[in-house]
Amino acid sequence: MSVAAEHGHEHDHPPYLAHHFFNMNQQADSVKMGMWLFLVQEILFFAGLFMAYIAMRYIYPGTWLSAAEELDKVMGATNTVVLLTSSLTMALGVRAAQMGNNKAVAGWCAATLAGAYGFMIIKYLEYSHKLHVGLLPGKFFSFEGLEQNAADAPQLFFSVYFMMTGVHGLHVVIGIGVIVWIMLKAMGNSFNSENYAAVENVGLYWHLVDLIWIFLFPLLYLVR
Amino acid sequence: MANAHGAHAADEHHDGLGHHISPLSTYFLVYGALLVLTVVTVLVSYAELPPAQSIPAAVAVASVKATLVAAWFMHLKYDKRFNIFIFVAAIWFMAAFFVFTLFDLTSRDAVMETNSHYQFRVDKEEAAQ
Numbered sequence: 001m002s003v004a005a006e007h008g009h010e011h012d013h014p015p016y017l018a019h020h021f022f023n024m025n026q027q028a029d030s031v032k033m034g035m036w037l038f039l040v041q042e043i044l045f046f047a048g049l050f051m052a053y054i055a056m057r058y059i060y061p062g063t064w065l066s067a068a069e070e071l072d073k074v075m076g077a078t079n080t081v082v083l084l085t086s087s088l089t090m091a092l093g094v095r096a097a098q099m100g101n102n103k104a105v106a107g108w109c110a111a112t113l114a115g116a117y118g119f120m121i122i123k124y125l126e127y128s129h130k131l132h133v134g135l136l137p138g139k140f141f142s143f144e145g146l147e148q149n150a151a152d153a154p155q156l157f158f159s160v161y162f163m164m165t166g167v168h169g170l171h172v173v174i175g176i177g178v179i180v181w182i183m184l185k186a187m188g189n190s191f192n193s194e195n196y197a198a199v200e201n202v203g204l205y206w207h208l209v210d211l212i213w214i215f216l217f218p219l220l221y222l223v224r
Numbered sequence: 225m226a227n228a229h230g231a232h233a234a235d236e237h238h239d240g241l242g243h244h245i246s247p248l249s250t251y252f253l254v255y256g257a258l259l260v261l262t263v264v265t266v267l268v269s270y271a272e273l274p275p276a277q278s279i280p281a282a283v284a285v286a287s288v289k290a291t292l293v294a295a296w297f298m299h300l301k302y303d304k305r306f307n308i309f310i311f312v313a314a315i316w317f318m319a320a321f322f323v324f325t326l327f328d329l330t331s332r333d334a335v336m337e338t339n340s341h342y343q344f345r346v347d348k349e350e351a352a353q
Contacts, residue, residue: 028243032303033304036310037310040310040313043315044321047321050322054322054325058330061275077266087255087297088254088297091297095248095251098243099245203297203298210293210297211290211293211294214289218269218282219279221269222278222282223269223278223279223282224278
């Protein structure tokens with residue numbers, strides 16, 4: 001452990017150690033705990049959307065069975081693989097940061113970004129198809145090909161679908177932003193084996209986006 | 225700091241902070257398991273099971289995948305106990321939220337019936353067919 005660890009203020013300590021922390025260990029642990037508190041807030045926030053899904057599905061079981069048929073399983077599965085792969089590259093990026101290899105961090109970030117953009121492109125194809133045929137939420141719903149009973153409410157299924165995937169997509173877009181930030185910092189050699197909390201926390205955020213999609217994909221696309 | 229973890233296998237490393245660095249093989253194994261489970265959940269969906277079976281099956285597979293991501297990709301397995309506690313507590317509260325809201329949803333029909341109001345669960349009959 002470095003000299004800066006157990007001392008007053010006169011010594012030089014690394015510029016990335018904020019003065020209100022005793023040492024890097026304490027700083028890293030605090031930052032990470034803060035990130036976890038933010039992440040569970042995200043989980044509870046998405047829980048509201050999942051509850052909407054459960055409630056609508058409970059009230060309109062028939063709707064769910066017919067409306068979900070209109071989603072493209074292959075596109076959903078492809079996006080799942082794309083996102084899982086980007087999660088792997090992000091995890092490898094964090095590993096590279098732990099070993100202080102900035103070049104590798106930047107490279108893995110670029111790979112993760114490719115996955116993130118791939119995900120958004122597939123999402124765009126899905127959305128534009130639905131927009132085109134009128135598989136839309138609420139009063140905008142105008143699709144005619146759906147076999148339905150009088151009591152069905154497919155517009156509600158698509159309200160839930162667009163809200164859940166839309167908010168998730170927004171998280172992907174924000175993820176692209178923070179991963180670009182990390183990549184640029186890594187290209188400027190900002191990280192080392194002691195100072196990589198930013199990479200780690202961006203990684204945690206990206207894995208959470210993946211975690212939420214892991215539940216969204218089967219519940220929306222697969223379960224009939 | 226690193227001495228505290230001396231029991232680890234030789235191919236496991238530690239960074240300047242004494243944090244655990246997993247070997248590359250761990251990440252690829254977890255990734256492989258995630259891909260296999262994705263294939264499993266897609267294949268199960270083609271079995272056209274009724275919702276009473278397909279929902280628990282899908283949620284079970286997704287939970288295993290989520291556990292893999294949280295434990296290894298998010299390093300919770302090697303993290304401070306307190307961060308694990310934060311995560312598990314959030315899942316617990318989420319479950320409580322679901323369960324108590326479901327108490328409300330599932331008891332409405334009976335209440336509405338007694339009060340001879342509208343049928344709450346609109347297309348229950350059609351779905352049951």
